[in-house]
Amino acid sequence: MSGSAHSEHAESKVRYGMVIDLDKCTGCGACSVACQQENNVSFRPDESDKLRTLSWMTLYRLENGADYPDYRAAMLPRPCMHCDSPHHSPCTFVCPVNATIRDEHTGIVDHVAVRCIGCRYCMVACPYHARSFNWWDPTWPKSMEAMLTPEVSPRMRGVVEKCTFCHHRLNLARDRARLNGEDPDTVLYTPACVEACPARAITFGNLKDPNSEVAKLAKDSRAFRILEKLHTEPKVYYLSSAQWIRRQSDNGL
Amino acid sequence: MDKALIPEGVKRCPLPVFGLWMLFLSAVIAWGIYAGYTVLFKGLNVTGLNNYFGFGLYITVDLGIIALGAGAFFSGFMYYGLSRFFPRLKELHKIINLAVIVGFCCYTGALLVLLLEIGQPLRGWFGYWHANVHSMLTEVIFCISCYAIVLVIEFVPIILENRKLDAIKPLHIFGHNLHEIMAVFAMTGTFLSFFHQGSLGGVPGVMFGRPFAYRTGFFIWPWTFFLFTLSAMACGPAFTAIICRIIEKVSRKTLVDRSVYELIAKITGSLLLIYLIFKSLDTLYWALDTAPGFGLKLSDFYRAPYGMWLLFAELGVCGVLPIILLLTPQTRNSNGLLFLGFFLNCAGIVINRFAMTVEALAIPVMPFDQWAVYIPTWAEWAPCIAMLAYGAVIVSLSYRYLPIFPREKELNP
Ligand code: SF4
Ligand code: SF4
Numbered sequence: 257m258s259g260s261a262h263s264e265h266a267e268s269k270v271r272y273g274m275v276i277d278l279d280k281c282t283g284c285g286a287c288s289v290a291c292q293q294e295n296n297v298s299f300r301p302d303e304s305d306k307l308r309t310l311s312w313m314t315l316y317r318l319e320n321g322a323d324y325p326d327y328r329a330a331m332l333p334r335p336c337m338h339c340d341s342p343h344h345s346p347c348t349f350v351c352p353v354n355a356t357i358r359d360e361h362t363g364i365v366d367h368v369a370v371r372c373i374g375c376r377y378c379m380v381a382c383p384y385h386a387r388s389f390n391w392w393d394p395t396w397p398k399s400m401e402a403m404l405t406p407e408v409s410p411r412m413r414g415v416v417e418k419c420t421f422c423h424h425r426l427n428l429a430r431d432r433a434r435l436n437g438e439d440p441d442t443v444l445y446t447p448a449c450v451e452a453c454p455a456r457a458i459t460f461g462n463l464k465d466p467n468s469e470v471a472k473l474a475k476d477s478r479a480f481r482i483l484e485k486l487h488t489e490p491k492v493y494y495l496s497s498a499q500w501i502r503r504q505s506d507n508g509l
Numbered sequence: 510m511d512k513a514l515i516p517e518g519v520k521r522c523p524l525p526v527f528g529l530w531m532l533f534l535s536a537v538i539a540w541g542i543y544a545g546y547t548v549l550f551k552g553l554n555v556t557g558l559n560n561y562f563g564f565g566l567y568i569t570v571d572l573g574i575i576a577l578g579a580g581a582f583f584s585g586f587m588y589y590g591l592s593r594f595f596p597r598l599k600e601l602h603k604i605i606n607l608a609v610i611v612g613f614c615c616y617t618g619a620l621l622v623l624l625l626e627i628g629q630p631l632r633g634w635f636g637y638w639h640a641n642v643h644s645m646l647t648e649v650i651f652c653i654s655c656y657a658i659v660l661v662i663e664f665v666p667i668i669l670e671n672r673k674l675d676a677i678k679p680l681h682i683f684g685h686n687l688h689e690i691m692a693v694f695a696m697t698g699t700f701l702s703f704f705h706q707g708s709l710g711g712v713p714g715v716m717f718g719r720p721f722a723y724r725t726g727f728f729i730w731p732w733t734f735f736l737f738t739l740s741a742m743a744c745g746p747a748f749t750a751i752i753c754r755i756i757e758k759v760s761r762k763t764l765v766d767r768s769v770y771e772l773i774a775k776i777t778g779s780l781l782l783i784y785l786i787f788k789s790l791d792t793l794y795w796a797l798d799t800a801p802g803f804g805l806k807l808s809d810f811y812r813a814p815y816g817m818w819l820l821f822a823e824l825g826v827c828g829v830l831p832i833i834l835l836l837t838p839q840t841r842n843s844n845g846l847l848f849l850g851f852f853l854n855c856a857g858i859v860i861n862r863f864a865m866t867v868e869a870l871a872i873p874v875m876p877f878d879q880w881a882v883y884i885p886t887w888a889e890w891a892p893c894i895a896m897l898a899y900g901a902v903i904v905s906l907s908y909r910y911l912p913i914f915p916r917e918k919e920l921n922p
Contacts, residue, residue: 353641486718
């Protein structure tokens with residue numbers, strides 16, 4: 257259960273992870289938009305109720321609480337952390353129907369929408385609020401339907417959804433590797449948010465490969481994860497040289 | 510026809526009065542069904558739930574009502590299991606039928622509300638098919654449905670005692686034989702109940718990403734597992750006693766000897782005391798060790814409208830006070846104080862269930878996140894209130910047509 261629990265699963269050589277450099281992030285929201293577009297995340301004509309918004313990549317605004325001229329603010333994009341806690345992720349071991357599971361070959365926390373019964377237990381268990389519920393039937397304006405991504409099925413009303421590290425892109429990359437006679441298990445690919453970030457603030461790759469950029473950045477002196485104390489072991493790392501951001505992200509510890 | 514169905518030798522209100530009462534309850538149920546239909550047809554967007562409050566009134570009511578319905582399993586356990594060793598528990602015979610009926614209403618009602626609670630009700634059976642053995646919810650799904658079946662089996666012989674049904678020979682024999690083996694079902698129910706009450710406690714307790722709810726524990730079970738079972742045992746019989754008293758008040762009759770209430774007061778008062786000791790230890794350990802371990806202070810968890818008053822209400826007003834009322838002979842002698850004790854006992858457990866679900870979710874875990882408040886809509890209130898009306902229908906019909914109180918004739922000559 258907690259971080260000290262044993263690992264039940266044999267781990268593979270691959271652990272996809274992400275590093276987001278908050279010193280580079282301008283908060284433009286391109287990652288969020290690209291994610292929404294890529295993954296057919298539906299939306300409503302009126303999105304003013306943020307607590308019911310479908311959002312896989314949410315931008316949080318961080319403030320240091322000081323007055324001008326010491327006031328500082330930063331933006332923090334938050335995808336699913338693909339928690340790697342040894343026993344299970346907070347969300348995966350609570351799901352009664354195995355609709356959300358961690359693929360131990362890649363470390364990606366997946367969600368099977370057609371199996372989800374919509375009990376929302378996973379949503380409640382996730383401390384990062386990374387999961388959203390489909391409160392309404394998904395709809396798009398007629399003119400946008402042609403832009404839907406064919407590789408990603410839209411989710412029906414009454415189920416939960418969240419960031420998958422663009423799992424479909426991984427599958428495409430694996431297919432390509434097979435065709436080229438390469439090892440599909442070690443392919444690299446780029447999620448939509450990484451591709452879209454104009455500031456190149458997001459890096460993605462195999463955390464287990466010591467030579468990968470993502471693994472090097474994760475060990476950077478500026479690196480930290482949100483809420484380390486909970487032992488959810490996120491595979492999303494953040495970089496920041498601002499002490500106040502680091503302090504805030506780990507709950508003041 | 511109505512007269513012929515009423516148990517021999519007892520008086521019931523005139524049929525038109527009873528009919529009006531039923532009509533009123535049916536109207537409430539119809540309102541709930543309409544709300545349920547709206548939820549199923551339009552989706553959960555008609556509720557006040559959101560991405561932060563995935564669990565709300567439905568779950569709180571379910572957890573509350575299942576704890577209150579624990580009178581069925583615990584009274585059965587005491588009567589069929591423990592009375593061999595403690596003959597005084599035989600007294601419970603006078604109220605055991607009602608305990609079963611109340612339990613039946615609570616569990617079937619909770620299952621109906623649960624059906625609305627999930628976003629994909631048609632996939633409810635996936636819980637059996639794709640069961641995740643690690644999930645506390647899986648345990649809950651299995652145990653609650655099995656226990657609801659046990660309660661039906663326990664209810665059937667009571668129904669068969671109806672004057673007209675009992676006159677049919679095969680049914681009489683069937684009912685009689687069922688009665689004979691009831692201890693087996695009562696014990697099966699006890700086993701199932703112990704587990705699902707506990708698993709319901711495990712549902713918040715295992716969420717290690719949620720410091721307010723998370724508890725360390727024993728083997729795979731968080732402490733809340735045992736606390737939920739214990740608290741349900743403490744409030745279940747008290748709730749049965751309250752229902753019994755309400756029937757007595759409405760029918761203006763004495764239905765059980767006062768000694769039964771006295772006995773229940775001693776049992777539930779003592780259990781509540783044991784529970785409160787453990788609950789306080791658990792709260793202290795959580796406040797001094799678990800929460801600070803996560804970098805949080807006690808005050809981080811209590812903010813308007815879910816302020817400290819909730820903890821005070823749960824442990825003080827609805828914990829210490831009912832213990833005093835139920836365990837002090839003087840206060841136990843006063844009917845008003847005795848039933849106030851029962852009521853506070855039940856209310857405290859319901860507050861606990863609320864805190865472990867709704868309040869637990871109000872607290873943002875990420876420090877830069879917002880503190881949210883949840884307000885249920887009519888679409889949530891209506892099915893919950895209708896469920897209570899449904900319980901009232903079953904209890905009213907049972908009281909009118911079934912001999913559920915063995916002492917009624919003697920106590921009301
Ligand atoms: S961030 Fe939330 S949804 Fe993602 S793996 Fe962790 S607990 Fe699950
Ligand atoms: S909402 Fe879906 S994925 Fe989440 S716990 Fe329930 S069934 Fe599993």
